[in-house]
Amino acid sequence: MTVHFVHLLDDLRRRSLRMASQVEDMLEEAVEAAFQTNQALALRIVARDEEVDAEEVGVETEVIRLLALYQPVGRDLRLLATILKVNSDLERVADCVVNIAERARHLAVQELASQSEDLRALFRLTRQALRSAIQAYASENSDLARQVIHDDAAIDALYGQIVRQMVAVAPRQMPQIGGLLDLLSVAKNLERIADHATNIAEDVVFLATGAIVRHRRPEQ
Amino acid sequence: MVTVSRPVAATQTLNLASLVSARPETIIDQNSSPVIRTEDLTIRYGSFAAVRNVTLDILPKQVTAIIGPSGCGKSTFLRAINRMNDFVDGVNVSGRLMFLGQDVYAPGTDPVALRRRIGMVFQKPNPFPKSIFKNVAWGPQVNGYSGNLAELVEESLRKAGLWDEVKDKLDHSALTLSGGQQQRLCIARAIAMQPEVLLMDEPCSSLDPIATARVEDLIDELKSQYTVVLVTHNMQQAARVSDRTAFMLMGQLVEVDLTSRLFTTPHDPRTQDYITGRFG
Amino acid sequence: MSQADSAIDWQPVQFRPRLAARRVLGGLFGLACRLAALAAGLVLGCLLWHVWRQGGHLLSLRFLTSFESTLDPLASGVKSPLWGTVWLIGLTTILAVPVGIAAAVYLEEFAPRSRLMQLLHLNIANLAGVPSVVYGLLGLTVFVRWCALGRSVLAGAAALALLILPVAIITTREALAAVPQSIRQAAYSVGATRWQTVRDHVLPAALPAIMTGMILALSRAVGEAAPLIVVGAVAYSRTVPTSPLDGFSALPIKIFNWSELASPEFVQLTGAAILVLLGVLLGTSALAVGIRAWYQRRRLW
Numbered sequence: 071m072t073v074h075f076v077h078l079l080d081d082l083r084r085r086s087l088r089m090a091s092q093v094e095d096m097l098e099e100a101v102e103a104a105f106q107t108n109q110a111l112a113l114r115i116v117a118r119d120e121e122v123d124a125e126e127v128g129v130e131t132e133v134i135r136l137l138a139l140y141q142p143v144g145r146d147l148r149l150l151a152t153i154l155k156v157n158s159d160l161e162r163v164a165d166c167v168v169n170i171a172e173r174a175r176h177l178a179v180q181e182l183a184s185q186s187e188d189l190r191a192l193f194r195l196t197r198q199a200l201r202s203a204i205q206a207y208a209s210e211n212s213d214l215a216r217q218v219i220h221d222d223a224a225i226d227a228l229y230g231q232i233v234r235q236m237v238a239v240a241p242r243q244m245p246q247i248g249g250l251l252d253l254l255s256v257a258k259n260l261e262r263i264a265d266h267a268t269n270i271a272e273d274v275v276f277l278a279t280g281a282i283v284r285h286r287r288p289e290q
Numbered sequence: 291m292v293t294v295s296r297p298v299a300a301t302q303t304l305n306l307a308s309l310v311s312a313r314p315e316t317i318i319d320q321n322s323s324p325v326i327r328t329e330d331l332t333i334r335y336g337s338f339a340a341v342r343n344v345t346l347d348i349l350p351k352q353v354t355a356i357i358g359p360s361g362c363g364k365s366t367f368l369r370a371i372n373r374m375n376d377f378v379d380g381v382n383v384s385g386r387l388m389f390l391g392q393d394v395y396a397p398g399t400d401p402v403a404l405r406r407r408i409g410m411v412f413q414k415p416n417p418f419p420k421s422i423f424k425n426v427a428w429g430p431q432v433n434g435y436s437g438n439l440a441e442l443v444e445e446s447l448r449k450a451g452l453w454d455e456v457k458d459k460l461d462h463s464a465l466t467l468s469g470g471q472q473q474r475l476c477i478a479r480a481i482a483m484q485p486e487v488l489l490m491d492e493p494c495s496s497l498d499p500i501a502t503a504r505v506e507d508l509i510d511e512l513k514s515q516y517t518v519v520l521v522t523h524n525m526q527q528a529a530r531v532s533d534r535t536a537f538m539l540m541g542q543l544v545e546v547d548l549t550s551r552l553f554t555t556p557h558d559p560r561t562q563d564y565i566t567g568r569f570g
Numbered sequence: 571m572s573q574a575d576s577a578i579d580w581q582p583v584q585f586r587p588r589l590a591a592r593r594v595l596g597g598l599f600g601l602a603c604r605l606a607a608l609a610a611g612l613v614l615g616c617l618l619w620h621v622w623r624q625g626g627h628l629l630s631l632r633f634l635t636s637f638e639s640t641l642d643p644l645a646s647g648v649k650s651p652l653w654g655t656v657w658l659i660g661l662t663t664i665l666a667v668p669v670g671i672a673a674a675v676y677l678e679e680f681a682p683r684s685r686l687m688q689l690l691h692l693n694i695a696n697l698a699g700v701p702s703v704v705y706g707l708l709g710l711t712v713f714v715r716w717c718a719l720g721r722s723v724l725a726g727a728a729a730l731a732l733l734i735l736p737v738a739i740i741t742t743r744e745a746l747a748a749v750p751q752s753i754r755q756a757a758y759s760v761g762a763t764r765w766q767t768v769r770d771h772v773l774p775a776a777l778p779a780i781m782t783g784m785i786l787a788l789s790r791a792v793g794e795a796a797p798l799i800v801v802g803a804v805a806y807s808r809t810v811p812t813s814p815l816d817g818f819s820a821l822p823i824k825i826f827n828w829s830e831l832a833s834p835e836f837v838q839l840t841g842a843a844i845l846v847l848l849g850v851l852l853g854t855s856a857l858a859v860g861i862r863a864w865y866q867r868r869r870l871w
Contacts, residue, residue: 072566072567072568075567076568141526142566143525143529143553143554143565143566144553144554144555144556144561144562144565144566145562145566146566147553147554148554148555279555280554280555372759374755374758374759377754377755377758379683402761402762402763403761404761405758405759405760405761406760406761407761409759409760410759412752412755412756412759414752416750416752416753416755416756417756418753418756418757418771419753419775428757428760428762428770429760429761429762432760432761432762432763432766432770433760433761433762476756479756479760480759480760482760483760483761
């Protein structure tokens with residue numbers, strides 16, 4: 071039965087990676103929609119999110135089934151635990167992406183977004199973090215994962231800077247408060263996506279080494 | 291309604307850690323001195339080395355499981371501990387095997403006295419073809435037990451979880467019991483000798499799942515009083531029952547660790563392959 | 571589904587069961603066995619019937635309790651040889667059984683498994699096939715002369731004991747070997763010595779088989795005439811042994827003696843004596859089987 075189990079585990083892993091790749095694409099499209107006010111794109115993202123939700127339930131069900139029927143141990147067990155947690159993180163990332171896409175409906179973002187270099191920088195860093203985390207997940211590379219965890223601090227700092235900037239600019243640009251808030255929302259969601267990417271990276275470290283590295287303040 | 295409030299002592303502090311770690315298996319003293327220690331133990335049958343250079347410590351009041359594929363030498367190793375291998379022709383033992391600091395294979399060691407302190411339960415239940423009472427009482431009798439034999443038999447049967455089922459038929463033949471009951475009788479027979487160590491050679495192999503579960507529960511209770519070494523080819527059993535697990539392959543000790551660590555994060559790739567069923 | 575499936579050849583392998591032929595062969599074999607058994611039974615039946623016709627009418631309590639009479643042959647009884655045989659059975663048992671069991675226990679349980687021991691076992695097996703008259707000669711030299719026992723029933727019993735000792739040892743060894751090793755291991759594991767294990771577990775478990783072996787060996791001894799003749803049993807006697815050192819006669823010798831005489835009375839006596847001997851054999855067997863059954867039922871824990 072082990073041969074069968076190995077195939078099932080492999081299929082599940084690939085399924086999880088496909089989902090990750092899908093979520094990555096969604097992020098690209100969402101930010102594009104936000105910066106260029108593409109309504110159609112925004113709607114498509116919402117539709118894809120529904121697929122991601124369904125897939126999340128499917129993957130989780132399969133994980134539980136494999137745990138119950140095959141009682142895996144060792145690396146197989148860690149892999150299933152990791153798939154389960156990454157699964158949940160990916161679904162949350164998709165939700166954040168949908169939030170970003172919905173901001174695309176408001177034109178104001180587009181005007182303000184084109185001004186905000188910091189926001190673009192935040193997007194680049196977040197995309198990089200997510201891409202690296204998924205790459206580490208695919209190759210079970212704990213070094214790459216640790217890099218992602220380390221780089222999260224920079225993303226947090228950048229987000230903090232954006233917030234401070236807005237607070238400073240807001241009193242002068244009161245009429246565009248709606249746009250500013252949308253911008254803030256996009257930034258917030260990007261930062262949250264980066265946090266989820268960090269979670270995924272931590273899970274990869276667990277998968278590769280068996281060590282649980284969550285909730286640690288990295289020494290600066 | 292009267293409420294009585296207990297005064298809280300000023301020095302009383304709330305230790306969350308002690309509340310959380312209530313599961314016994316996490317409170318294991320890994321620093322206690324080993325009951326059994328082997329150093330470079332090698333056992334040969336003729337020219338074939340069944341056990342090769344095994345260095346292993348068995349810690350007190352714990353269940354140590356030894357797992358490995360068929361023919362890896364785990365049963366040979368187990369039988370070396372109480373010198374049951376002496377009855378096989380052509381056996382050669384080199385290296386050291388210490389029981390409570392004394393060399394088991396030293397020329398002056400009396401194997402009969404050794405076996406009084408190290409009991410054994412076998413793969414197939416092997417009660418004597420005598421009454422249930424006699425099965426448990428014979429060992430103490432031939433070893434000159436001076437206390438109350440009936441009490442000893444009752445106590446042993448209680449500890450083995452068999453008393454209620456047999457208390458009314460102690461004079462019946464042991465062979466009228468079911469397989470699971472016979473095995474528990476064999477365990478009672480072993481612990482009637484009040485040993486320090488219990489060696490169990492695949493004790494549940496010939497039992498059905500319910501009997502197996504009862505014996506496993508029993509092993510869990512026994513470890514508070516005895517040191518248990520359990521050889522099993524059932525990895526899930528080793529995972530369920532033991533505190534430490536040793537993995538043997540082709541006569542060699544590959545890895546030994548806390549059970550929880552060995553089954554989640556084994557160090558040796560051979561251990562990983564074995565426990566995930568990639569071979570063996 | 572998986573790659574492994576395509577590697578297996580699912581083409582059915584050709585069988586040629588030939589069931590009818592096999593059934594016929596099986597039936598033929600069974601028939602042959604049955605015929606053989608029937609033949610054996612038939613022969614035995616014929617013999618018994620013939621003997622019964624010869625001397626069955628002479629069987630009576632008087633026959634068993636009176637001595638031989640030279641004046642009136644038909645008034646003869648088998649009291650002397652009968653009691654001689656009874657004494658022989660008793661003494662042979664006392665001599666052979668403990669020695670046989672002890673020797674077998676030593677050889678099977680205590681002796682190291684060496685080439686010397688294998689040689690010894692081979693020799694014992696060979697001794698079982700030595701003609702009984704040789705044991706008679708041995709008994710004559712050792713017991714009658716060297717031990718100065720004279721031509722006594724004790725000497726005769728000793729010779730018979732030597733005769734059946736090899737068989738007794740072999741069957742006892744096999745009975746001991748048939749006790750599962752797991753029992754011994756269980757006993758050792760609670761800290762028992764080898765002797766305690768043998769005494770309390772191996773011997774009791776082997777006892778039924780040992781007793782069967784002893785019965786068979788004794789039965790052989792009861793029917794032997796040659797060694798007794800050599801040792802000095804008498805063919806004609808008007809006394810019964812009252813002590814082990816007395817002279818004796820025995821049923822097989824009497825039968826042999828009477829069978830040599832031609833007159834019709836002695837033919838009848840021969841038949842009657844044979845029947846008595848068979849009765850003794852049956853009695854011994856029944857007694858031993860009875861003891862075994864009682865032992866098994868009581869199961870002395």
